Amino acid sequence: MGRKRKEGDSSEEPKKKSKKEEPEASAPSTDWTASSDAKSKDGRPWNMKIVSWNINGIRAWIKKNGHEYVRKENPDIICFQEIKCAEDKLPPECSIPDYYPYWLTADKEGYAGTGILSKTKPLSIKYGLGIEEHDNEGRAITAEYEKFYLVTSYVPNSGRGLVRLNYRTKEWDEAFREYLLGLEEKKPVILCGDLNVAHKAIDLANPKSNYNKTPGYTQAEIDGLSKLLDKGFVDSFRHLYPDVTGAYSFWTYMGNARSKNVGWRLDYFLISKKLLPSLCDSLIRKEVMGSDHCPIALLLAV
Amino acid sequence: MGRKRKEGDSSEEPKKKSKKEEPEASAPSTDWTASSDAKSKDGRPWNMKIVSWNINGIRAWIKKNGHEYVRKENPDIICFQEIKCAEDKLPPECSIPDYYPYWLTADKEGYAGTGILSKTKPLSIKYGLGIEEHDNEGRAITAEYEKFYLVTSYVPNSGRGLVRLNYRTKEWDEAFREYLLGLEEKKPVILCGDLNVAHKAIDLANPKSNYNKTPGYTQAEIDGLSKLLDKGFVDSFRHLYPDVTGAYSFWTYMGNARSKNVGWRLDYFLISKKLLPSLCDSLIRKEVMGSDHCPIALLLAV
DNA sequence: CATCTGATG
DNA sequence: CATCAGATG
DSSP states (O other), X not given: OOOOOOOTTOTTSOOSOOXXXXXXXXXXXXXXXXXXXXXXXXXXXXXXXXXXXXXXXXXXXXXXXXXXXXXXXXXXXXXXXXXXXXGGGOOGGGSOTTOXXXXXXXXXXXXXXXXXEESSOOSEEEESOSOGGGSSSOOEEEEEXXXXXXXXXXXXXXXXXXXXXHIIIIIIIHHHHHHHHHHHTTSOEEEEEEOOOOOSGGXXXXXXXXXXXXXXXXXXXXXXXXXXXXXXXXXXXXXXXXXXXXXXXXXXXXXXXXXXXXXXXXXXXXXXXXXXXXXXXXXXXXXXXXXXXXXXXXXXXX | OOOOOOOTTOTTSOOSOOOOSOGXXXXXXXXXXXXXXXXXXXXXXXXXXXXEEEOSOHHHHHHTTHHHHHHHHOOSEEEEEOOOSOGGGOOGGGSOTTOEEXXXXXXXXXXXXXXXXESSOXXXXXXXXXXXXXXXXXXXXXXXXXXXXXXXXXXXXXXGGGTTHHIIIXXXXXXXXXXXXXXXXXXXXXXXXXXXXOOSGGGBSOHHHHTTTSTTOSHHHHHHHHHXXXXXXXXXXXXXXXXXXXXXXXOOSGGGTTTTTOOBOOEEEEEEGGGGGGEEEEEEOTTOOSSSBOOEEEXXXX
16 A cells, blocks of 8 residues: 555554564464554565454444544554444544545445445445345445455344354355455455354354354354365464464453453454465454454555 | 421421412422422411322433432322333332332333322222223323322323324323213312323413424314313412413423423323312422423322 | 334324 | 334344
C-alpha cells in the first residue's frame, strides 16, 4: 500500500518492547497499543495492517466507542462482521474519515452483515459469492487489491441444536471453498472474519464438553476448515504460534466467560501459502472491548 | 383504616406549608415530599392515602428505584397499571414489606397487567370484570374494603390508527360502566388508574391537534368517561381544581414532552358522590420519575 | 448476557 | 422514546 511502517500513534517513539525474532515460540504481545517491529521471515518490516472484528451490531459498537479503537489501531483496512444494520440505517459515524466504506447487509433486518473500510480504494469490490442461495445474508465481501484478494466473511452459525449444521457445512462451506479456490487461481487470497469454528482443541477452552454439541466445534465444521487448509490456505495465527494456549477471539457474554478467558478462537486470517513470505505477524487484540469478539490484526510486508 | 394521619416521614414535624382552606382556587402543591394537612369539607383531617401509578413495566420501574417513592409516599394502598410482567417473573422486590400484594396479568406476556399493594387486607379481591372477553388482558382488580370498593384499571388504549377504538368504547367502556354501577349498588366505589382518556381540552396540552385523531382524545372515549360522571362518579382532581391548567399525569417519551409539560391527564381517581364528604385532596405527583406516567394520590378522611 | 426487530404505547 | 418478547448468537 506504499505506506511507511507505522502503528497507532507511537511509531516515531523508541520501541518499548523487543520482540523475539522467532515468534513461533512466544505468546503474542498483550499490549496492543505498543507498536510492533514484526518483520517477515526475510527481514522486511511490515507496511500493511489489516484488522477483522465481529462487532456484534455496529450501532451498539458505535455507542461503546468502537471508533476509538480504529483511530488508535489505525489499520489500512478493517473488516467487520455482524454489523446487524440495514445500509440506510447506518449511523453517520460509520463513515470514518480516510476510509472507503463498503457494506453488505442481510435481507433480514438487523441480522448478520459485513463491511470493509479501506484507506486505499480497492481495484474491485464483489458482494457475496455470486450464488443466489448464499447471497441473501450479507456474509461475504471481496476486495481486490494489487497483490491479493481480501475476502471477509461472517460464516453461518450452525444454530441452537445445530439446526443449521447441514446448511453451514454441506452448502455454505462447500460453495465458499469453491469460491475462494476460484479467486486464488487469479491472485493470492487473504480470508478474514468470523469463520464460526474453532479448529482444534487448543482453540477453545472446553473442547471436550463442546465437541459435536455446540455450534463451532463439530467435526463437520472442523473438517470444513481443514479442507481449506489442505487446499493451500494457512491459519496465520497458528502458523506463527503453534503452541500458544488460551488464545481466543470470542467469549460468550454469559457467565463472565471473558474475565475467566473461557473462550473460542473463531476469528481468523487465513492466507494463501504464496503470501507466507509477506507474513509479519498475526495478532489477537484480546484486551479490546466493545463486542463479544475481539479484533484480530494481520501485519504484512507487501 | 384506623391509621393516624401521617404523610411520608415528616408527619410528626411542624407543618412547613399552610394550605388554603378552599383548595378549589389554588394549584396543587408541587412539593410532594412535604406533608399535607388537607381536610375534608367538614374539617376532618385525611387518614387514608391511596396512590395510583402506571409504571410502564414493573421490572424497569424497579431498576429505576420506584421503590424509593413508595417508601417516601407511604400510601395505605398503591395501585399499579402496566406491570408488563407474568406473575412468576415478578422480581422479589415486588413484595414490599407491610403490603399485601395482588397481581393480575394479561395472557399475552409482557403486556398490560395491574396490581394492588394494600397495607390492610381487603375483605375480598376480584380479578377482572367476570366477563371472559374482557378478562384476558389483566385490566382490572377490585379490592373490597369496609367502606368502599377500590377498583384499579388499565383501560384499553385505542391503538395506533384507532384500530381498537371500537373495542375500547363500544365493548370495554360499556361493560366496565355496567360493572362499576353494579358495585356501587352495594358500596361506594373508588375507581383509579390509567383511564386512557383526557376528559376535556384542559386535560391535555394540544387538544385541537389531537381531537379525534390520537387515542385518548376522541369523542367516543370522552363520552365514555362523561357517561360515568353522569352516573354519579366524580373526577376528584377536577372537582377540587376546576380551573388548574397544565395538570397532566402522562407525557410521551418522545420529543422531551415531559420537560416541556406537553402532557395528558389520563390517570384519575373517580369517586362515588357519596364519598365526596370524605374527600380531602387529589394530587398529581408530577415530579416523580420512573415511568412516562407520574403517580397520583388521593387523600381521604374515612 | 447481549444484539437486534417488531408490537405496543 | 420507552417498555417488553422473541429470534439469534
